[in-house]
Amino acid sequence: MNVFNPWEVKGDIDYGKLIKTFGVEELPNIDDLPIQFRNNLLFRRKIIFAHRGFGQIINSVKNKNSFVMMTGLMPTGKFHIGHMLVAQQMIFYQSLGAKLYIAVADIEAYNARNQSLTDSRNIAVEQYIKNYIALGLKPENIEIYFQSDRSKHKEKSNTYYRLQNILARHVTFNEFRAVYGGISPGKMLSALLQAADMLHPMLKEFEGMVPVVVPVGIDQDPHIRLARDIASRCKEFQFKELCSTYHLFMPGLSGGKMSSSDPNSFIALTDTPQEAEKKIKKYAFSGGKDTIEEHRKYGGNPNIDVSFQYLKYFFEPDDKRLAEIYENYKSGKLLSGELKQILIEKMSMFLEHHHKELAKAERYLDRYI
């Protein structure tokens, strides 16, 4: 396993080093991408910064050809702002016309986390799917499925699980160990099912041989690489090259990783505005100086300031306004408390609106329960 820690916030992002470490490719200059990508905050701000095989997707968008965006969710804990990063990409690709495949990794939760399938189903629906819909995911042109219960169509189910079983011949234990570290039979089955998740949309029982893009955090690249390697050995299917994009991580409130077991490391999308305000005031790591005098004199560091990062990742979509905040904070004109207050206001508005959308989303959940 690579020792790179993608959750560390340490100032300027060394994209070159990240790209070299993982052997991925840099995304083309944003001005060379179709207009829709330029309009997308995550692409424009290089939060999504690298890829494998993404040319296929760019061409599909340009030529209005079919393609699939595939992703998964681990049904544990509360849905929080860190999860929004992939949710935003779902909504973006849906707006581009992509068919979406969303796998609920309930088999992985069972095998790797001892969680019952029933608990997984409830958490997936109540926390994840509900929030996706509230965020704007449309329940059309989408397959949200449980790994344990792939489809209501027998050809689809048989094909999906057949693929899992067939992929097994084309991989070794050592390859699994290299990607997953300690490996057990349960984890191995989950890993093969994950590879099937990524590849099965290309089979004729699903979408046929269309490009599939899987957006992941950069630390997940070993999983992508493994699926790509296995696919290339499965000659009988003639899979297209699996595409992927890589994004940075949204830091936890204190600058480390968001952890489901530590509610003070994240803002949940069900937190009240008051709870969010309290967490930001108390826990959000600041890039400011120790005293107001020093801050005014030397300025703060927005690159390590968690409040600024949250504005950049999601809550301040206006580039010009974000640049002003950046400059004002860096120059010392904007104090840390003031920066936090900007985030608190944006976050409150977002949460209030989102909670109304959550209530409306209820009506779409029946089909998943």
Next chain:
Amino acid sequence: MNVFNPWEVKGDIDYGKLIKTFGVEELPNIDDLPIQFRNNLLFRRKIIFAHRGFGQIINSVKNKNSFVMMTGLMPTGKFHIGHMLVAQQMIFYQSLGAKLYIAVADIEAYNARNQSLTDSRNIAVEQYIKNYIALGLKPENIEIYFQSDRSKHKEKSNTYYRLQNILARHVTFNEFRAVYGGISPGKMLSALLQAADMLHPMLKEFEGMVPVVVPVGIDQDPHIRLARDIASRCKEFQFKELCSTYHLFMPGLSGGKMSSSDPNSFIALTDTPQEAEKKIKKYAFSGGKDTIEEHRKYGGNPNIDVSFQYLKYFFEPDDKRLAEIYENYKSGKLLSGELKQILIEKMSMFLEHHHKELAKAERYLDRYI
């Protein structure tokens, strides 16, 4: 792995040693079993000689309760008289009212023998299923399925493959290694699917919690034990104890194992009577003495004579007649050539009849292709 070689023919069968080596239980005295078992040649002659948990099946037969007989077939090579041993048991259990589950191990053939799913399907249908039907298997109250394509009912398919994935949490690599020796991801998936094959009939989407019996050769007991162990750890299903019976092996013509790659080690059920006659004359291992004089004086050994074994396993259903042959051969009254001739005549009649039945069986094959 146990070093016991179940294919060796070495005179009197030491049932006690076999039972102790494998830790299985001896079957009750034949007179204490329901009449149907007494009427069955394989039970009566102790070719099926041991079991695990078989009391459940005896009770089901006595009380006319539902139960399942589950078995599998490896779709390679030609269907030969060795395969008849399990085929006869299928037909027997069907006559007892059991529902039959027959798994075509095409995933195992793919993962462990590099055979394509298409080849497996063709061999399974043309060699195995066709011969089963010709031997008397009825296409009713039976599920013959391919591991790669479990069912036309989506609940069934999802449930079967879900079980495979869930069982994985309840087993370790070391347990697999102990049973299978060298293990690869492909072999591990096949092994888990085999366990699912044996256990899934008990799930509510299939037959519900009825007893399931798996008849196997005694050397296959480690697989049964593994499935039983895994099942007992899967508390959420509350599986019934898996039942099994153990049979001896029908020896190959020369006394060793029948081998698909050596057509002179077996009689295929598609061999002509002339081919069978030639093979018996040329290859059937004889328990007789080197010269007629010695044979007349000291007698032959029917226990190691392959022709006698074939009569005992299948071709001479009349116990009294078989006992006469035994005594006459042992006393030297019956010569080896004469014993072979008895088998040749029985075998010819059987093959002629069987080839007519094979032609008739064609009409039932469409549903499997």
